[in-house]
Amino acid sequence: MKLTSFIVALVTATAFAAHAALSPIHMAVELVNKSGATGAGKRQPSGQPSAGKTQVQTLKIRLENSSTKDSFDNLVVKYWFFGRSMTERGVKVLVEGERKVSLAARAKELVESEVVTKSYTEAHNNLVMGGNPVRGGQGGGQGAVQSVKVPASGEKIMGHAVRLMNDGKVVAEHFSDVTYKAIIDKPAAAAPAPAANKAGNK
16 A cells, blocks of 8 residues: 555656656746725715725736756747626636747746726615605605615626746646636637528529
8 A cells, every 4th residue: 555655656756857847937926906995985975885896906927947058939928817797607708818928048037917907896785865755655755765776787807827838838827716727728619600501592
């Protein structure tokens, strides 16, 4: 049993070492998040705080080449921001992009994504002052407080991913949530076949 465990560990370590030998480039990803409430410090006419939120995010990707002799001239950093529409359930790609970069031997490079800004509001109830009288003549009149339902809207950022490519091959990758890997690796939908011509049409 111990021998089997040792062999498995040895194979795993050897595979990792082989991968590391093929990829002397190390990648570290930092998320810069400046999200906050929309109109921070402001209040609605009812006195309630603003329910909207704005997300401002950027990715800082640090690359380091540990090789003393190999340089890389065809590197591509691909990045994705994932999220969802507040009116839908599924997670999707909200923003994607890429940066081309060269990395000399023993060199370091900082790559930044664009600044991504998304605003959203969760479904909530607002208290409205001085609205129209309540139906039925009960409790209405000027100055009456009514609860008005506000639907969810906008898009919310939920995570990100970064993939470093060298000549079309994956060198390193990072996912804020491992489930995002399946989203970017999903094959593109095939184009619909052209409609067959009806008999007699040329």
